Amino acid sequence: MTSLPTHVEKQLGLVIDLDTCVGCQACVTACKGWNDHSHGLSDADPYGADPSGAFLNRVHSYSVQPAEGAAQTINFPRSCLHCADAPCVTVCPTGASFKRSEDGIVLVNEAACIGCGLCAWACPYGARELDPTEKVMKKCTLCVDRITDTSLPEEDQIPACVRTCPTGARHFGDLSDPESKVSCLVEARGGYDLMPGMGTKPSNKYLPPRKKDRLETSPLAPLLDIQATGFAGWLDKMLGKLS
C-alpha cells in the first residue's frame, strides 16, 4: 500500500560525516557489488564506448568558499534518506513503493513496479535510478538482506557502505531512539537535513565538516625577514637601487 505508515517502531538510517569522508568511492563500489550480487543492479554496455548503469549511492565533490580563508573540498555521498514523509511512496500508482512500519526503511517491491519513473521524479535527492536491463526502480535498501541476516558474523550485519568505509565516515543505527549512538552523534555534531524546504523529513543526517584551524602566520615567516649582511647586504642594497 502506498500510503505512509502512521507510526514506525524504529527508524533505521545513516549518519554521514562530511568531516571525515575522503571521497574514496569505496562505499559506491561496495554498494554496487553487494546489491548486484543479491538482487541485481545492472549496467548497460559496461565495457563499451558508452557505459551506463544504476547505482544506489553516488559521491559528489564540492568546492566550498567560506567568507574568509581558503576554499575547502568537501566530498558528499548521496543516497536514499529514508524520509518520514517520503513523496516517492505516495506517488506510486501500484503500491510497489512502500515504507516499512517496523523499521522505517523505504523499499520497492520489484515484482509490482511498472517502471513509470514517477517516484524518481518525486524524490528531491536523486535517490532512485531505473535499472537499465530489469526496467524496474532501484534504491538503497539499507542492505535489508545484510542487517537482518543473523547467519552473517555480527560485524557484517550492517549496510555494505558502512562496513567498507575506511575512515568511519558512515554510521548506521536507529534514529528514532534519542539514546542511540547515531542520535548522540547528530546531537553532538549538529547533524542536519538536506533540503528541509521540500517537506520530506529525511531520516539520514549529515554531519557538517568541523571548523578548520587557521594558521595566523606561516611558521616559516621569520625566515622571510632575514636581513643580509656583509657583501650580500651591499649587493642587496645596490640591486634594490637599480630595480
Place this chain on the structure above:
Amino acid sequence: MHPAPSVILFTTFSGMGLGLLAFLGAGFPTPQGLTAFLHWGLAYGLTVGGLLASTFHLGHPERAWRAFSQWRSSWLSREGVAAVATLLILAPMALSDIFGLGLPRVIGWLGALGAFATVGTTSMIYAQLKTVPRWNNWTVPALFLSYALTGGALLAGQSTPALAGALALAFAVIFHFQKGDLALHMAGETTGTATGLDRIGAVKVFEQPHTQPNYLMREMIFHVARKHVPVLRLIALGGSSILPWMALFLVPLSPLTFAVIAVIHLTGAIAQRWLFFAEAEHVVGLYYGER
C-alpha cells in the same frame, strides 16, 4: 525534464479527446447515425490512443493494470481509475446516439464531469511535485483544463465555448510561463541547500560523481534547444490560443474550418507541451550544478 514524445502525445491527444467526450456526453452537439459514430469514434480514438501512448514509456507495460489499485494516495492511479470510469460511463451514451436508443442525457452529463475530472487528475500528477517548482502551482491544472475545453469545443464545433476556452488558455499559457520562470528561484533551493554546505560558504561543483550521464541526468536535466524557447513560446501561445480565437471570428464556420482550426490548435498544444517538459527544472540538477 526530458520531453518524452510518448508523454507529450499522451497528454495532448487524451486531453483533446476527453474534451470532445465531455461535449458529446453533454449533448453539444447530438449527432445521429454515422455522424455520431464518427464523432464518438474520434473522441474515443484520441483518448484511448493517448492512454496507450502513455504506456510506451513504462518499463513494464504488462503490469499497468496494477496502477488502478492506489487511488487513495496516488494521482497517477486516480487518473487511471477516472479515465476508465469515464470511458465506461460514456459507452452507453455513445451507443444511444449512434443507434438512436434514446437513453437519458444525464448519463452523458455524468461522463462529461468524469472527462474533466480525468484531465484534472492528469494535471495533478505534475502539479503535486515539489521537486519541479515550475509545475508545483495552480497554472498546471488551469493549463490542462483549458486545453481540454478549447480542443474539445473545436472538435465538437461549438464556437462559444471554444472562444471562452481559447481566452482562458491564453491567460493560463502566459501565467504558466511567467510564474514558471520565477519558480525555481522562489522555491529557494540551491546547491547550497541541497548539500547543506551553504552553512560554510559558497558551494560549487568541484568534480562530478561519474563520468557518463546516468538515469537521473537523462531523465531530469535537459539542455537541448532551450535556446529556441522564445520562438516555441510564440508558436505555443499563437497556435493553441490566439490564432484559433481570431479564426473563430473571421472565418465562416463549417466542419472543415473547425477541423483546420483544431489542427492549428493541436500544433500549438504540442509546442506548449514540449516546453512544459523541456523548461521544467528538477531540483536534483542542483547536485550536479545544472538545471
